Amino acid sequence: MKELKVAKYQIFNTINSIMIFYAIFITVIVFLGVLTRTIEGSSSSGLEVSTIIFLLVAGLNSFKSNFKLMQANNVSRKVFVKGLLIGVFPITLAMSLIDLIINRVYNIFINCPTIFDMIYGNFRGLREGWMQSNNIQTLFGTVIWQFAVYSAVFIFGILVSLCYYRSNKKLKVLISIVPAMLVVFSANINQILLAALNINIGEIFASALGLQSQNPYLAVFSFAVLGILFSIAIYLLTRKAIIKE
Numbered sequence: 001m002k003e004l005k006v007a008k009y010q011i012f013n014t015i016n017s018i019m020i021f022y023a024i025f026i027t028v029i030v031f032l033g034v035l036t037r038t039i040e041g042s043s044s045s046g047l048e049v050s051t052i053i054f055l056l057v058a059g060l061n062s063f064k065s066n067f068k069l070m071q072a073n074n075v076s077r078k079v080f081v082k083g084l085l086i087g088v089f090p091i092t093l094a095m096s097l098i099d100l101i102i103n104r105v106y107n108i109f110i111n112c113p114t115i116f117d118m119i120y121g122n123f124r125g126l127r128e129g130w131m132q133s134n135n136i137q138t139l140f141g142t143v144i145w146q147f148a149v150y151s152a153v154f155i156f157g158i159l160v161s162l163c164y165y166r167s168n169k170k171l172k173v174l175i176s177i178v179p180a181m182l183v184v185f186s187a188n189i190n191q192i193l194l195a196a197l198n199i200n201i202g203e204i205f206a207s208a209l210g211l212q213s214q215n216p217y218l219a220v221f222s223f224a225v226l227g228i229l230f231s232i233a234i235y236l237l238t239r240k241a242i243i244k245e
Helices: 002-037 049-060 064-072 077-086 088-106 115-119 136-166 169-184 186-197 201-208 216-239
Strands: none
Touching: 002 049, 002 064, 002 077, 002 088, 049 088, 049 136, 064 077, 064 136, 077 088, 077 136, 077 216, 088 136, 115 136, 136 169, 136 216, 201 216
């Protein structure tokens, strides 16, 4: 299948960057580990944020050059999009597993809860004397949750890259400014919606991410839905995309 060939190219095209990322990442956390061990009671947390940033950047760099290459080799846009998206999941699953292993090894020396531990695990409300849980439920939940987040972020990066690729200069500026403005004024927007329509965006997000019910699989479902919506948008925008320099 041509889609699998495109996916294979996407994976192998990203492997070198992943290796460099983890070489730097492990070097940094070893340094942090040595540094924090000299300070009594010190800890670190949420190291997977680095992976999220890396995958966003990887997504931003996954469309333009690949699209040009595949079009030059007479690969249809439909096959290209399918292959590009299929290639995301082995990468994000592998990095989710690698991050779990790194975190567990790091926790032998320094307390370092994952984002999953802090939101859904036993770290919440018990910071002093915290011991990381390694039962099957926690390990599986961590991997699946990270896989869902990583995949949605990677696909979002591809979508943003595609939007930039399809846009003129003015629209590129607009795409850059609007999300930042929404974040800055999110509290004001929430107050306006709450007063006018009795809609609380904060509660909607909390429910969608399973924060209130402490159910990580609600978040997995929500990120899966986001990934599907992003993928549909990528397909629709790619159908009429033209080759640009």
